Amino acid sequence: MDQQQVEDELPVVRRWPPRMRLAAAVGWSSFLAACVGTMFTFAALDPQVIIDGVAYEQPESSGWWLSRTGIYSIGFFLYWAVAAVAGLLTGYLQECPPGEGDGP
Amino acid sequence: MNDGTAGAGAVSLYEAHRKVYPREVSGRFARLRTLAAFVLLGVFYGLPWLQWNGRQAVLFDLPARKFYLFGLTLWPQDFLYLTWLLILAALTLFFVTAVAGRVWCGYACPQTVWTEAFLGLERLVEGDRPQRLKLDRAPWTREWVLRKGAKQFLWIGFAALTGFSFVAFFSPARELAANLVAFQLGGWETFWILFYGFATYGNAGFLREQVCRYMCPYARFQSAMFDHDTLIVSYDPGRGEPRGARKRGVDPKAVGLGDCVDCTICVQVCPTGIDIRKGLQYECIACAACVDACDDVMTRVGYRTGLIRYATEQELAGRKTNYTRPRVLVYGTLLLLLAVGFVVSLSQRQPIGLDIIRDRNALYRVLPDGTVENVYSLRILNKDERPHYYVISAEPAGVFQVDAESVQVAAGEVRAVPARLRVAPGDLARAPRELEVAVRATDDASLEASHVTRFFTPGGR
Secondary structure, three states: OOHHHHHHOOOEEEOOOHHHHHHHHHHHHHHHHHHHHHHHHHHHOOOHHHHHHHHHHOOOOOOOOOOHHHHHHHHHHHHHHHHHHHHHHHHHHHHOOOOOOOOO | OOHHHHOHHHHHHHOEEEOOOOOOOOOHHHHHHHHHHHHHHHHHHHHHHOEEOOEEOEEEEOOOOEEEEOOEEEOHHHHHHHHHHHHHHHHHHHHHHHHHOOHHHHHHOHHHHHHHHHHHHHHHHHOOHHHHHHHHHOOOOHHHHHHHHHHHHHHHHHHHHHHHHHHOOOOOHHHHHHHHHOOOOOHHHHHHHHHHHHHHHHHHHHHOHHHHHHHOHHHHHHHHHOOOOOOEEEEOHHHHOOOOOOOOOOOHHHHOOOOOOOOOHHHHHOOOOOOHHHOOOOOOOOOOHHHHHHHHHHHHHOOOOOOEEEEOHHHHOOOOOOOOOHHHHHHHHHHHHHHHHHHHHHHHOOOEEEEEEEOOOOOOEEOOOOOEEEEEEEEEEEOOOOOEEEEEEEEOOOOEEEEOOOEEEOOOOEEEEEEEEEEOHHHHHHOOOEEEEEEEEOOOOOOEEEEEEEOOOOOOO
């Protein structure tokens, strides 16, 4: 049995189109960036400061996010979103460069 | 911009490829891989349950902001160690990659390990490669539904267990389990268990080799660490070509063929679906499944094994592999220095920290009896696991009188303590400009930290 026959017996899946590849690459690399960002931020900043601040300003408020874990999580997702936007924009700018000799 | 304008370079991206159905393989590298997977998964699922001195042995207690690593407790102030550890890990990866290629990918990467685990479950329910191929083509019979359903059940269960285990590294495992059983899990805990479980399911069940292909940065930049002396999984074309089928017992040379019988088993076992005979490709995760498969075939047809093997380009070209090249030496030296530094620094680490700030309002104060007083603010950091009382002293002791209470600092807390240092008029001449302020735990004399600061007097000094 040669290589062709082996390949022929397998179901076909399409290779990922560029946009999907970009989304996947950005999703994962911004995830890693968010991990590092979250780590550095919350090593220096204790979310308890925020919790105490909110408790002082609005003593009656009891937000679902008002816990250390909640603030860590929100911080992480914020970082992820920001890094992902930067990555997607970079990908977009790379994808459609201005034409050769175009003026500014 | 639409996809059609992406240019000629993008055309190949649309090329259809075939779904990868890795064939089962046995052999020494397969055993090594299974062993690695069992050890790593065992550590991942088992570690949260290990106890140490009445607490969880390894716990990154984020809600309490302290990390337990067996006998060690790290506070946010010890963040340097974590960064250091990450740098060490990265450097180890570089070093290993330069010497032995993608060992990480083949044996230790979570993506590989969990994919192996999910494949194992799949084989358990759906059978070996031909059976899985047949099942996927079969209509929706009762057997199809049962087998696919059973697989999904196992996969989802395993993914949920993985999510739970992940969260158990950050939130005490025993409490977490008790809360789970009582349906009293916190919102965020539930969220992260589901999030991580879902990621595991997606990555190991569906994406598999696509993660290495499209998403992994290491797969792309590892070529920067490779050279001609790096161990890679390679096919020996000099020996194998021209490939082709032949009758049993025929001398390949007589029919003008090399040792490759073109059985394509090496392609069938490949988890990323590549043909190693085309040379090194970035998709290759160096799992050596093709090495095992080819050795097996070679043995059966009565040829020498090693047609596909771990080899360097130098070795394939008939030269000797150079192990003491600059790249390896530089990575190795850096790694050694950082590792030694890490161990020394960690062993010298004092579970006490001290910081002294002078009172900014006045340099000094002269009391009615002529005594000169300087005021300081001490910040005492207790990084130990239990509270301590600390006494403050100043050297030389005969000259400086300390007016400060002994203070209690709770475990992991920082406490600011005002301290007044006084020098009697008769001692002023003997008072040095710089002095050492020390803090010592009352119950453990080894817990001591000191800091040099200045003492101002009206003498114009």
